[in-house]
Amino acid sequence: MAICYQSPIKPISITPSTNLSTPRTLRCNLSFPSKTLTTEPEPVFTSVKSFAPATVANLGPGFDFLGCAVDGVGDYVTLRIDPQVHPGEISISDISGVGNSAKKLSKNPLWNCAGIAAIEVMKMLGIRSVGLSLSLEKGLPLGSGLGSSAASAAAAAVAVNEIFGGKLGVSELVLAGLESEAKVSGYHADNIAPAIMGGFVLIRSYDPLEFIQLKFPMEKELFFVLVNPEFEAPTKKMRAVLPSEIGMSHHVWNCSQAGALVASVLQGDLRGLGKALSSDKIVEPRRAPLIPGMEGVKRAAIDAGAFGCTISGAGPTAVAVTDHEERGKEIGEKMVEAFLQEGNLKASAMIKRLDRVGARVVSSIPR
Structure with a gap:
């Protein structure tokens, strides 16, 4: 179990679980401003490069509280100490990658998901003496339903x-x-938590934030079939179609499927x-009609032998498991x-394993 109280006075206390075979619960009290360290740490590297994986959120009936990380595809961030950047600040020097990422994403760190997350970590650490320069390499297309914004934030x-x-x-x-x-x-953590932690994650509560890492057996094989059509489904638009109220029978059904x-x-x-994945x-039912061909894609996946199929996150990517x-x-x-x-849409397919590691540093240059 890990507990963090974001107090402006007391530092956080982290005690990792010693039994890796059991689910791990992490709690964060969000009642205080973001500042956890009282002494500014010195940089130990001049440059680091990190990677954060794609994620599949919701997993059918687990809307906003279940998600998992997918191996082999994601975003990269290269960060370096930059004397040209004002101390305590961060600058985004470059954005590159798949699709139209470079054109659509802002280099203003206050309006970029990688920049926002980087600033928050700098606040937590109390960084005031050095400036940082960040380069973002997008491996995930925008609006794909694969946790593109979360991958950038996690890597940063x-x-x-x-x-x-x-x-x-x-x-x-x-x-x-x-x-x-x-x-x-x-405000949903079902992408960002697995992007950072890896594996499957259950968001138990948002106030306070509590999440539980679910251990999928190491000896078991799990493959995700991710099929991404040439169609953008912005998260805000896909959330706008959701019902404000639901009936008791659907509530009971979805709860039972999420438990299963x-x-x-x-x-x-x-x-x-x-x-369970297929049973939301x-x-x-509200989002599928907005993704041309989705219902037929789900039928095709099941008919071809998939154990289940649903929309990945807000879509339009369809995810099946085998x-x-x-x-x-x-x-x-x-x-x-x-x-x-x-749906008259061109699409591409990827076959990926479960990412059990989450965001990590892939290279570094010591100071």
């Missing part, structure tokens, strides 16, 4: 923390990323996971065909 938060010696724990990094998410796409999904993750039961009766990579390729082909036939 980890990079700033590591360049000053890794003083902050997971809870504080999630808080910094959540501040970014709140300004960019909404969590149990399936802990047991490594992919058939149960897929069945509240969010998916236990075999080659079968995943076949499922992906059928889903791509369905997007073209049913």
